[in-house]
Amino acid sequence: MVLRLSGNRHRLRHRFFTLGAKPLPNKMYSVTRGQKTPSDQIIEVQSLTKKYGQTTVVDAITFGVGHGEIFSLLGPNGAGKTTTIKMLTTLALITSGKATVAGFDVAENPAAVRGCIGLVPQELTADNELNGMENLRLIAKIYHLPDDQARARSQEMLSLVDLESSSDKKVGTYSGGMRRRLQLAMGLIHSPKILFLDEPTLGLDIQTRSKLHEYIQRLNREQGLTIFMTTHYLEEAETLSDKIIIIDEGKVKETGSPSELKERRGSQILTLEVSDGSRDLTGFLQGVQDIAGVTTTVPGTYKMRVSKVENAIPLIVDEVTKRGLKIVDLSLTKPSLDQVFLEITGHSLRDSEGSTSQQRPQMPPESKK
Numbered sequence: 535m536v537l538r539l540s541g542n543r544h545r546l547r548h549r550f551f552t553l554g555a556k557p558l559p560n561k562m563y564s565v566t567r568g569q570k571t572p573s574d575q576i577i578e579v580q581s582l583t584k585k586y587g588q589t590t591v592v593d594a595i596t597f598g599v600g601h602g603e604i605f606s607l608l609g610p611n612g613a614g615k616t617t618t619i620k621m622l623t624t625l626a627l628i629t630s631g632k633a634t635v636a637g638f639d640v641a642e643n644p645a646a647v648r649g650c651i652g653l654v655p656q657e658l659t660a661d662n663e664l665n666g667m668e669n670l671r672l673i674a675k676i677y678h679l680p681d682d683q684a685r686a687r688s689q690e691m692l693s694l695v696d697l698e699s700s701s702d703k704k705v706g707t708y709s710g711g712m713r714r715r716l717q718l719a720m721g722l723i724h725s726p727k728i729l730f731l732d733e734p735t736l737g738l739d740i741q742t743r744s745k746l747h748e749y750i751q752r753l754n755r756e757q758g759l760t761i762f763m764t765t766h767y768l769e770e771a772e773t774l775s776d777k778i779i780i781i782d783e784g785k786v787k788e789t790g791s792p793s794e795l796k797e798r799r800g801s802q803i804l805t806l807e808v809s810d811g812s813r814d815l816t817g818f819l820q821g822v823q824d825i826a827g828v829t830t831t832v833p834g835t836y837k838m839r840v841s842k843v844e845n846a847i848p849l850i851v852d853e854v855t856k857r858g859l860k861i862v863d864l865s866l867t868k869p870s871l872d873q874v875f876l877e878i879t880g881h882s883l884r885d886s887e888g889s890t891s892q893q894r895p896q897m898p899p900e901s902k903k
């Protein structure tokens with residue numbers, strides 16, 4: 535394969551040079567299986583702040599990411615996710631605060647940081663005029679991988695993202711999902727220790743999204759790769775992450791595992807069905823402390839939010855029995871992360887989807903292949 539670096543090839547090369555074209559130490563070429571040891575932080579962020587002029591877009595955020603974790607930065611459009619990723623990947627200057635990535639201070643030793651990380655940016659960078667394999671070989675060259683390694687690694691990555699059969703097709707003909715998959719392969723070519731993914735499934739259809747989730751989980755599980763991703767899809771953060779931090783308007787609102795966040799913040803939804811629908815319990819239920827938002831659509835069936843289940847249920851059982859009714863059904867549903875987000879920020883994450891000009895257009899579905 536001949537790589538000609540002319541025209542927009544130069545621009546691409548330049549883009550990736552800015553991302554770190556330093557020869558990597560040999561150990562970077564092999565990924566060792568990582569252990570999930572949350573106390574061992576591979577990313578440490580202290581009061582990280584970014585200002586554009588007078589506007590603070592990332593406001594003193596502090597968090598840590600453990601080796602081998604899948605970590606999600608969750609927040610609506612404009613929350614400061616991309617800006618945070620840009621600072622951690624050395625693409626934007628830090629206004630104040632401190633960040634270390636793989637043990638290197640981002641501000642003091644950006645080149646070392648760049649050598650340890652892979653980035654799949656929100657805006658895709660693959661060259662439409664080149665085919666999949668050529669794009670990968672180009673990135674490998676930029677990272678100074680020896681030819682034989684570059685070839686082997688490109689093959690391996692194409693196979694990982696199921697693009698082998700399209701490797702000789704121009705990227706311009708790829709569907710949105712195929713581009714995202716190629717971009718993932720490009721971010722992995724130099725076997726980084728940490729992979730940064732900025733909204734990796736934005737605008738993709740559900741099937742393609744879940745395929746990408748599989749790759750991400752496999753990379754994490756089989757190769758011990760630490761994943762730092764941003765998303766405004768709650769389900770995505772919930773499905774994939776060991777740890778989530780929720781940010782809104784540049785500030786950290788909450789940190790924890792998906793289940794911790796739900797336990798800490800979300801009330802549970804209790805459904806109660808009693809034997810006689812003509813005897814209304816709404817007034818009683820509304821009067822119970824720890825119960826809120828009582829609704830009934832079918833007579834005798836009530837839905838409500840419960841903050842302290844252990845207090846509320848005995849009271850309900852007593853009252854129902856006292857009234858000579860029988861409980862037909864009593865079930866609890868864990869809150870969704872969407873409810874958690876609503877409780878934390880006062881607005882739904884979904885409300886903000888597509889509400890700013892930053893939203894990318896919907897990509898063509900995978901079936902276009």
Ligand SMILES: Nc1ncnc2c1ncn2[C@@H]1O[C@H](COP(=O)(O)OP(=O)(O)O)[C@@H](O)[C@H]1O
Pocket residue numbers: 586591609610611612613614615616617618892
């Ligand atoms: N280069 C820039 N100059 C000025 N403001 C910016 C710049 N980049 C981002 N912003 C602003 O910073 C805020 C956070 O943006 P961003 O980090 O892209 O959010 P997210 O990725 O969470 O959608 C937004 O209000 C955005 O308009």
Ligand SMILES: [Mg+2]
Pocket residue numbers: 615616617656732733
């Ligand atoms: Mg963004």
